[in-house]
Amino acid sequence: MADFDTLRIRAGYNSADHNYAVNVPIYQTASFDLGSIDRAQSLWSMEEAAAIYTRVGNPTVDALEKRVAALDGAYAxxxxxxxxxxxxxxxLGLTVGGGNIVTTRALYGGSEDAFSHFLPKLGAEIKFVEDRFDIASFEKAIDENTRGIYIETISNPNAEIYDYEALSELAHSHGIPLIVDNTVATPYLFQPFSHGADIIVYSATKGLGGHGNTIxxxxxxxxxxxxxxxxxxxxxxxxYKIKDKAGNRRSVIDIDAKSxxxxxxxxxxxxxxxAALSPFDAFLILQGIDTISERVAKQSENAARIVDYLQTREEVAWVKHPTAKGSPFESLKDKYFKKGAGNLLTFGFKGTEExxxxxxxxxxxxxxxxxIGDVRSLIVNSPKTTHAELxxxxxxxxxxxADTVRISAGLESAEDLINDLENAFNEAFSA
Ligand SMILES: Cc1ncc(COP(=O)(O)O)c(C=O)c1O
Known part of the structure; x- marks a missing residue:
């Protein structure tokens, strides 16, 4: 198996299958010729896997799926x-017909909002644990209707990290999968499947794409x-949706028990x-992934430098990032995040609203x-914006x-970023 740095450029694409195009071509078409009646039957019965209609599959999107699968060691x-x-x-796919998911409140605001208010209306019950740092609290929340444990590997916004292997053991002892949102970490910093996760979800809008140009x-x-x-x-x-060539109904497990x-x-x-991804957007994410290692490594480094700087300012009440001095996540960071702890950090601003x-x-x-995860550095007051729904x-x-300020460190020079913060602090506290 090739290294991560090779896979992020090469995996999931063979130019010989695409007129020797060096870049993954953008297959900007809604539909694909079926070829013959016999081939159409093979496609419909899933005996042959090829594109039919872009809502359910497209070669550009397929290259992205295969590439990210390779980066994480996923089966599909x-x-x-x-x-x-x-x-x-x-x-919803895990709780069809009822069931609950056990999770924490330390989530991206949109996820927290959907989990608290919207998904339960569609039949997915969500149970929030009392203490996310205590495995026993997760165990207490699990019942016979639980269909999975869900966490963010690096939480948004406070960059909390967890003991994934312990959570995985707990999930598996109850016959349920561990689902992780690995958006902030990206597969460059953290490989969830090597530490017991079963399902990964990504917002590729963030570190995978990395340029703030695609959802x-x-x-x-x-x-x-x-x-x-x-x-x-x-x-x-x-x-009735999944039939073999003879017209016999089948289940998704019959098609592939592994995914x-x-x-x-x-x-x-x-x-x-x-909610199909467009081929052009898949192409943009693929372009972003070409440079993921260099981007995420430097962003993590910039974040750590900003953390060091913020911890010297008296106008800063606290700083949350796994590299912060006094962080409760130091030993988990050393165990799980050997390549860096990511670009996301928060700090407490001590001054007035003005x-x-x-x-x-x-x-x-x-x-x-x-x-977050953009090449540009971003700053936001989370309680009033990204997490305003809570x-x-x-x-x-x-x-x-209430005093939380969130930073997503970009790729600018760390010196310029720190000087920028220094100047803004001086302006804010000059009077
Ligand atoms: C950790 C995390 N997961 C998921 C999402 C949602 O992703 P999208 O905006 O691509 O729908 C976000 C968005 O900020 C996020 O930060």
Missing amino acids: AVALASGMAAISYTI AGLVLEKGDFVYSPEKFPHFYEDS PLIIYIRAFFLEFIG QLNTFFNNLKYFSYHVN DSKHLEDAGIA
């Missing part, structure tokens, strides 16, 4: 039109989790709800907007204090 992947589609399809998502399955028919009966149901969730998402969610406004208004190199109790449970 499906790309979608956004990270939220990847998350919602995964939760995209992915779901990956490792391929060795055994879904029991008692907990996941919908994977075993013979469906029933991915097949379910393709056969039902993409088919009936959509001083915070002056601080933001005087930043030259930090853009004030709600994305009520005060949920904000407190998520550890998001």
Whole structure:
């Protein structure tokens, strides 16, 4: 198996299959010729895997799926039109017919909001653990209807990290998968499947694409989790949608027992709800992945330098990042994040609201907007923006204090970024 740096450029694409095009071509077409009646039957019965219609598959999108699958050592992947589609399809796909997912409040605001208010209306019950740093608390929340444990590997916004291997052991002892959102870490910093996860979801909008120009998502399955028919009966149901050539109904498990969730998402969610990734957007994410190692390594380094700087400022009440002095995550970082701890950090701003406004208004190199993982450095007041949906109790449970400022470190020079912060602090506190 080739190294990560080779796979991120080469995996999932053979130019000989695409007129020797060096770059993955953009197959900008809605539909594909079926060729012959016999071939059409093979495609419909899933005996032959090839593109039919871009809502459920496209060669450019396929190259992206194969590339990210290779980076994470996944058995299968499906790309979608956004990270939220990847998350919602995964939760709904595991809880068809009822069931719950056990999770924490330390999540991207959109996920927290969907989990608290929207997905339960569609039948997916979500149980939030009392203490996310205590495995016993997860165990307490699991019951016979639990269909998975869900966490973010590096949480948004406070960059918390967890004991993934312990969570995986717990999940497996209850016959359920560990699902992780690996968006902030990216496969460059962290390989969830090597530490017990079974399903990965990504917002590829962030570090995978890395240029803040495309919304995209992915779901990956490792391929060795055994879904029991008692907990996941919908994977075993013979469906009119999936027939063999003779017209006999089959289940997603019949098609491929190693990736029933991915097949379910393709056969039902993409088919009936959509959220298909466009070939052009898949191409843009592939372009981003070409440089993922250099980008994420430097962003992690820049974040660590900013953390060091912020910890010297008296206007800063606290700093949260696994590299911060006094971080409770130091030993987990040493165990799981040997290549760096990511670009996301938060700090507490000690001044008044007016001083915070002056601080933001005087930043030259930090853009004030709600994305992360971009080549540009970004800054935002999370409780009023990215996590504004959370009520005060949920904000407190998520550890998001009212003074929280979030930074996503970009690729500018660390010196320029630190000088920019220094100048803005001086302006805000000059009076
Ligand atoms: C950790 C995390 N997961 C998922 C999402 C949602 O992704 P998207 O915006 O691509 O739908 C985000 C967006 O900020 C995120 O930060």
